[in-house]
Amino acid sequence: MALPWLHDTQVRLVQSFRANRFHHAQLFCGPVGVGKFALSDELANALLCQNINEEITSDNGLLKPCGHCKSCSLTLAGNHPDKRLTQVDGQSIGVDDIRGISDFMNHSAAQNGNKVAIIENCEKMTVAAANALLKTLEEPTNSRFLILTTSQPAQLPATILSRCAKSEVKVTNTALAEQWLQTLEIQHFSWLTLFYNQPLQIKKWQEQEQLNNIDTLYKFATDFKQSHNFNALVDIINKQPELVRIFTLFLSEQLKQQLLQGMSFDSYQNAQHALAEFLQNNIQVLGLNLPLAVSRLAYTLRNQ
Ligand SMILES: [Zn+2]
Incomplete structure (x- = not known):
């Protein structure tokens, strides 16, 4: 290879x-x-x-x-x-x-x-x-x-x-990763650019048929404050707990955008803190009530 x-x-x-x-x-x-x-x-x-x-x-x-x-x-x-x-x-x-x-x-x-x-x-x-x-x-x-x-x-x-x-070891030129991924005929998603420094991870997701699930996580992250039904999100994370990191990464990127668009720094910090706590609970708490944790996170982010 x-x-x-x-x-x-x-x-x-x-x-x-x-x-x-x-x-x-x-x-x-x-x-x-x-x-x-x-x-x-x-x-x-x-x-x-x-x-x-x-x-x-x-x-x-x-x-x-x-x-x-x-x-x-x-x-x-x-x-x-x-x-x-x-x-x-x-x-x-x-x-x-x-x-x-x-x-x-x-x-x-x-x-x-x-x-x-x-x-x-x-x-x-x-x-x-x-x-x-x-x-x-x-x-x-x-x-x-x-x-x-x-x-x-x-x-x-x-x-x-x-x-x-x-x-x-790093991808010094993302164009090289992009070209390489094109040869694999990977369907393009706008969020893929976030992972151009990890091209083999993208390849693995393709092999595991995960790209559509990740795209669903991305859509949830984009509309998180407006959403009230998190069933599909909870379902994906329950089945593949490791994807919770990807979901929180998407949310974190959203918050960075909001900060650039005028969100106050205090609100930004509160939101990032809630996100970090959500991720930590997912990793550390056995038997976490995921639907409740997701609703709480959405509530906190909505109120920033
Ligand atoms: Zn030899």
Whole structure:
């Protein structure tokens, strides 16, 4: 999958590689859906490729796997013994996960080349896990590479941050994201522009057939003060609680517009406060009475 907005980051990586300045621990920071994992995975496959030096010296060469050596065929088969991926869904990354990575790094490479470990969403490491990882970061070994990704770098300990080469992964030119999304034939909605910095998130919504639901949330946010029947809204959030963040984002954008159009700053702050509280309750309160919470929010916003 070629993600054109990643090109600049890839160029910087290959430059550091050619200059022998490539750091053994790479940290990719950026929003959810920008392509940090795609970037990490391709970089890992390139570091494992046996023809990597020929690949990067070719014209416009990037850190890309050749696709036909023995190592690349193992990668393509999805079972390269020198590649290890740590991906957790929801829960935290524990000290045992990190010990597993240290063991993996300490054993010799099956293909007599590099070994690469990827830790996705590394901010999910517990304190003990982060401490265990420090040891691996502090004692770099030749031919061992660690790639970390995060959308929440502020949650990482400074000790980890300072021992990695950090790259900000972002969509620097939204036209590139827009063109890429056009090739996917994604139906255009006016609110899509809010997510051009997260193109893969839009793609995922399309695959999950969520775009129409999100459009309904957008329409509710636009007419929120005038609406009195929230059944369809409550129904969507009940079925997909994670979409409540999208709904509050839409409302927040509406409030910013109203502020520009003359809403008093006090009213704006009150409204944003009510919105933040609504979001927090949705995340933290088990068995929240959602219809009541939505009506209360609408009442508060209407009275600003
Ligand atoms: Zn190869």
